[in-house]
Amino acid sequence: MSARQSTETNAAALPDWLARSEEYVPGSVKSSGLLRSEKTIEKLLARLQSGSGTSMKHALHPVTYLVSFVFALFALSYTSLAYVVWAIGIAEAAVLVQLDGATLAKILKRSFWLLLVDALVYVPSVFLGAFNWLFLVKMFLILVGSVTYATSTSVFDFITALKQLHMPNFFIFQFDVFVKHLHVLGAQLLQMLHAVDCRTVGDSRSQRKLWSVIVGNLYLQMVELGKQLYDALEARAFAGTYTYMVHKMKSVDFALIAGEVLALAGVIALQTR
Numbered sequence: 001m002s003a004r005q006s007t008e009t010n011a012a013a014l015p016d017w018l019a020r021s022e023e024y025v026p027g028s029v030k031s032s033g034l035l036r037s038e039k040t041i042e043k044l045l046a047r048l049q050s051g052s053g054t055s056m057k058h059a060l061h062p063v064t065y066l067v068s069f070v071f072a073l074f075a076l077s078y079t080s081l082a083y084v085v086w087a088i089g090i091a092e093a094a095v096l097v098q099l100d101g102a103t104l105a106k107i108l109k110r111s112f113w114l115l116l117v118d119a120l121v122y123v124p125s126v127f128l129g130a131f132n133w134l135f136l137v138k139m140f141l142i143l144v145g146s147v148t149y150a151t152s153t154s155v156f157d158f159i160t161a162l163k164q165l166h167m168p169n170f171f172i173f174q175f176d177v178f179v180k181h182l183h184v185l186g187a188q189l190l191q192m193l194h195a196v197d198c199r200t201v202g203d204s205r206s207q208r209k210l211w212s213v214i215v216g217n218l219y220l221q222m223v224e225l226g227k228q229l230y231d232a233l234e235a236r237a238f239a240g241t242y243t244y245m246v247h248k249m250k251s252v253d254f255a256l257i258a259g260e261v262l263a264l265a266g267v268i269a270l271q272t273r
Helices: 003-013 037-052 062-078 082-096 101-127 133-152 155-164 169-198 204-235 251-271
Strands: none
Touching: 062 082, 062 133, 062 155, 062 251, 082 133, 101 133, 155 169, 169 204
């Protein structure tokens, strides 16, 4: 029997669905839920990595900037006097003009988008007759001040200010560990998402239940990394006191803080009249 006759005999013995030659091309499935978060996390990590290395040189002590920021937020939240709000706005503008163009554009862009979200929430008050333009101005100044402080102040300067203000060392250590492990946990989360993506066949909406598992594993890893970091610091004679962050304040720092205390007292006195 020839090879051709043998092939025809075997083909005739097979069922029709096995004898037909078909090529299966899987359709494109739109990622949703868990897998859609990969690009968002990658963008956040890229922003954190680009912003963590920038630390601007300040002429004043970090405590002065933190106290000024807190006093400005309190004054804007407490007062309803228009000239006080405009005075704080002029002070914030004087700080912004000292920054470079790229940093200034970044601060204004972030503040604008945050204000846009708040304005959308505030829209119903327009139809209810309770619209207050001064409230929006105060909100914009609060956002600008917050974004300016977060952009122009490094984590080290913020921790230095907390230590100088006699914040408990336990709180400073927890914040320091969280910041140091933020990039590590983000990278581990991306690795988990890539692993889920490689093992996902078909619709990815069935993977939504994995969020609880992933968050639980990240929490356990963060606790373990925190213990390892503390053991490494303890082996290097770190006692958890952060004494090396205590720096001497200059007379100009005390003078500026004293002036801000007097200005805040004046705002409170004018508001209570």
